[in-house]
Amino acid sequence: DAGVIQSPRHEVTEMGQEVTLRCKPISGHNSLFWYRQTMMRGLELLIYFNNNVPIDDSGMPEDRFSAKMPNASFSTLKIQPSEPRDSAVYFCASSQTGQGASQPQHFGDGTRLSIL
Amino acid sequence: SQQGEEDPQALSIQEGENATMNCSYKTSINNLQWYRQNSGRGLVHLILIRSNEREKHSGRLRVTLDTSKKSSSLLITASRAADTASYFCATLDDYRLSFGAGTTVTVRA
Numbered sequence: 001d002a003g004v005i006q007s008p009r010h011e012v013t014e015m016g017q018e019v020t021l022r023c024k025p026i027s028g029h030n031s032l033f034w035y036r037q038t039m040m041r042g043l044e045l046l047i048y049f050n051n052n053v054p055i056d057d058s059g060m061p062e063d064r065f066s067a068k069m070p071n072a073s074f075s076t077l078k079i080q081p082s083e084p085r086d087s088a089v090y091f092c093a094s095s096q097t098g099q100g101a102s103q104p105q106h107f108g109d110g111t112r113l114s115i116l
Numbered sequence: 117s118q119q120g121e122e123d124p125q126a127l128s129i130q131e132g133e134n135a136t137m138n139c140s141y142k143t144s145i146n147n148l149q150w151y152r153q154n155s156g157r158g159l160v161h162l163i164l165i166r167s168n169e170r171e172k173h174s175g176r177l178r179v180t181l182d183t184s185k186k187s188s189s190l191l192i193t194a195s196r197a198a199d200t201a202s203y204f205c206a207t208l209d210d211y212r213l214s215f216g217a218g219t220t221v222t223v224r225a
Binding site for chain 1: 149156157158159160161164204211212213214215216217218
């Protein structure tokens with residue numbers, strides 16, 4: 001089992017540039033989550049997909065952020081245009097969930113994003 | 117928003133000692149989970165305790181849950197250097213996990 005795979009591991013870019021973060025969930029998992037981790041705010045859920053459909057995007061900070069899941073094995077989180085306050089570690093997690101089920105989430109190792 | 121709050125924020129112990137950290141939460145829960153995060157890595161699920169359970173063990177880990185006090189504790193026995201990490205409690209509401217700020221544990225050799 002390869003686990004959740006995120007790329008890139010590190011990204012440094014200048015303010016105003018577009019940033020795309022990628023995630024490959026664990027095969028067979030039907031739920032995918034994007035989180036952001038900062039010292040000030042801790043871990044925040046940005047968006048939740050179930051069966052490739054966005055269910056809850058209430059955590060997406062603003063319209064500059066967008067996420068897609070075109071198929072069960074791939075998701076992207078895009079920031080356009082990026083701002084210094086977007087600097088954080090972004091995690092993708094996946095799990096197998098069903099009605100009434102409580103399964104642990106499996107996290108990737110994150111993308112450390114620095115916006116200059 | 118953070119549902120759980122861990123205490124203490126940081127803990128430094130000698131190898132072989134036990135480490136205890138606590139978590140308080142605000143609303144009713146279905147279950148409570150503990151995760152570990154090593155420096156520069158993602159979170160790793162450690163243990164899940166359901167609301168109708170009071171205590172659960174997994175290897176050197178012992179978790180308790182007191183729903184009347186809305187609190188949980190994680191005990192790591194016979195700590196090792198490899199246990200150095202941040203530990204987070206998380207409450208589950210439907211699909212949403214809400215994490216606390218974490219306890220950073222340092223195990224000194």
